[in-house]
Amino acid sequence: MTTLTDILLQRIEMDGPLRLPDYMAECLMNPQHGYYTTQNPFGAAGDFITAPELSQMFGELLGLCLAQCWMDQGAPQRFILAELGPGRGTLMADILRATKAVPGFHAAAEIHLVETSTLLREQQASALPDALPTWHDSLDDLPEGPLFLIANEFFDALPIQQFERADTGWSERRVGAKGGQLHLGRTPAQEIPHLSHRLQDTKPGDIVELCPAAAQIAGQIAQRIAKHGGAALIFDYGDWRSLGDTLQALRHHEHVGLFESPGQADLTAHVDFEALAMAIAPHASYSRVTPQGLYLERLGITARAQALAKNLRGEALNLHIAAHRRLTHPQEMGTLFKTMAIVANGAALPPGYEQ
Numbered sequence: 001m002t003t004l005t006d007i008l009l010q011r012i013e014m015d016g017p018l019r020l021p022d023y024m025a026e027c028l029m030n031p032q033h034g035y036y037t038t039q040n041p042f043g044a045a046g047d048f049i050t051a052p053e054l055s056q057m058f059g060e061l062l063g064l065c066l067a068q069c070w071m072d073q074g075a076p077q078r079f080i081l082a083e084l085g086p087g088r089g090t091l092m093a094d095i096l097r098a099t100k101a102v103p104g105f106h107a108a109a110e111i112h113l114v115e116t117s118t119l120l121r122e123q124q125a126s127a128l129p130d131a132l133p134t135w136h137d138s139l140d141d142l143p144e145g146p147l148f149l150i151a152n153e154f155f156d157a158l159p160i161q162q163f164e165r166a167d168t169g170w171s172e173r174r175v176g177a178k179g180g181q182l183h184l185g186r187t188p189a190q191e192i193p194h195l196s197h198r199l200q201d202t203k204p205g206d207i208v209e210l211c212p213a214a215a216q217i218a219g220q221i222a223q224r225i226a227k228h229g230g231a232a233l234i235f236d237y238g239d240w241r242s243l244g245d246t247l248q249a250l251r252h253h254e255h256v257g258l259f260e261s262p263g264q265a266d267l268t269a270h271v272d273f274e275a276l277a278m279a280i281a282p283h284a285s286y287s288r289v290t291p292q293g294l295y296l297e298r299l300g301i302t303a304r305a306q307a308l309a310k311n312l313r314g315e316a317l318n319l320h321i322a323a324h325r326r327l328t329h330p331q332e333m334g335t336l337f338k339t340m341a342i343v344a345n346g347a348a349l350p351p352g353y354e355q
């Protein structure tokens with residue numbers, strides 16, 4: 001059977017080394033062999049667990065945060081409730097359940113999901129039987145209107161470029177072939193004007209990552225929100241400025257080599273929130289980058305956890321306590337994961353965020 005490695009090696013033989021973003025995109029989204037198009041990555045039996053898969057509390061709190069923000073903006077009669085990369089649909093299901101009692105919110109919300117994987121679209125449809133979502137391949141296709149958007153672990157899946165610092169120039173990492181195997185090579189070093197500001201905080205040999213797709217999408221969200229109102233809540237692992245090689249391949253909850261099992265391992269990279277902010281700033285405002293644990297505490301996760309714990313016993317209670325810890329504790333997802341909100345200039349930030 002032809003594997004993705006065979007296909008990529010053939011392509012490299014014909015066209016020369018692949019750019020890293022093209023390699024990443026093939027591994028994740030190739031229609032026949034891509035990770036998200038063929039695998040079921042979520043949960044204990046999958047490759048990783050995301051916040052909404054850990055506990056219903058994550059989506060409940062985000063839902064109430066969005067609803068409050070919608071009310072603060074005058075409760076527009078019709079708005080787009082959108083999610084980028086909804087995975088199994090759990091987060092949107094929790095958001096909708098938690099906001100059922102908010103007067104007018106469901107009647108005004110049109111649900112739109114941006115998802116390229118048909119396999120995951122099917123799972124999202126079964127998680128959201130009453131929501132009548134509309135699916136899109138890209139953010140470009142969303143209708144116009146006030147936009148309330150969430151993205152959890154979406155930006156980390158977007159293809160990145162990696163540059164290795166030389167003296168004053170940079171060489172770009174490429175995926176080539178050596179001895180019939182995929183091999184990480186690099187272009188000769190050259191000056192790259194849009195990386196010149198990174199000459200100050202790096203030294204020769206350091207790696208800097210760029211994610212053009214992330215900047216482009218963040219800019220587009222900001223433009224829509226500037227025009228029609230709304231808010232976006234972005235959650236991901238990463239920090240204000242990325243430094244070093246953060247590209248990782250994960251399979252069955254373990255790190256594997258970048259070329260070990262293309263299409264069968266999840267590939268992600270840390271999100272550079274500064275790069276998102278730079279793309280947002282010309283159009284809209286962004287919040288301070290906030291650790292996920294702090295944000296969830298501000299929204300009252302502990303009170304919610306205690307209320308839910310009252311009805312739980314034995315193993316279910318243990319799992320619930322562990323999930324609360326995992327979402328908020330500094331040594332778990334509490335600080336590694338960050339959140340940032342986007343609103344129109346002059347609009348109030350959603351609850352839990354500060355300037």
Ligand code: SAH
Pocket residue numbers: 028036050051052053084085086087088091114115116117120137138151152153154157158
């Ligand atoms: N938000 C979910 C899933 C995160 S996994 C959760 O928290 O559980 C990443 C999701 O983004 C998957 O649904 C994947 O198919 C989708 N995705 C990745 N790259 C994408 C792209 N370029 N366009 C649209 N969806 C993408």
